[in-house]
Amino acid sequence: xxxxxxxxIAANPQYQELKRKRNRFGWWLAAAMMVVYYGFIVLxxxxxxxxxxxxxxxxxxxxxxxxxxxxxxxxxxxxxxVRRANSEFDALNDAVAKAVQR
Numbered sequence: 001x002x003x004x005x006x007x008x009i010a011a012n013p014q015y016q017e018l019k020r021k022r023n024r025f026g027w028w029l030a031a032a033m034m035v036v037y038y039g040f041i042v043l044x045x046x047x048x049x050x051x052x053x054x055x056x057x058x059x060x061x062x063x064x065x066x067x068x069x070x071x072x073x074x075x076x077x078x079x080x081x082v083r084r085a086n087s088e089f090d091a092l093n094d095a096v097a098k099a100v101q102r
Contacts (some may be wrong), residue, residue, distance in 0.1 A: 008100050018092040025084060029077050040070050 009015050043051055043066070053100030 005100065008097060012096050012099055014092055014099060018089060018096060022085075022089055025081070027066060029081055033077060036070055037072050044102070058091045077088065 044063070051061060051066065053062045054060070055062060055065070
């Protein structure tokens with residue numbers, strides 16, 4: 001990429017907005033994932049009795065659906081990011097590309 005074009009993109013206010021929104025949203029999702037994942041790990045480490053409680057008369061314990069919930073949560077926040085990236089972030093990206101082509 002040409003240095004002049006890179007500077008023009010970096011100076012564009014719409015690019016600054018895109019960068020700010022994308023970074024803030026990414027950090028919020030990363031923090032949410034860390035809380036959920038490490039919360040599960042803390043439960044495994046310090047409250048084994050809670051997670052080992054049987055659900056009904058079978059062999060399933062509470063830890064299985066909670067662990068499955070961590071996996072589902074990961075998929076959901078990935079889908080949320082992809083949806084926002086495909087709508088808001090792509091629109092801002094297109095606006096920046098049109099602005100710097102002039």
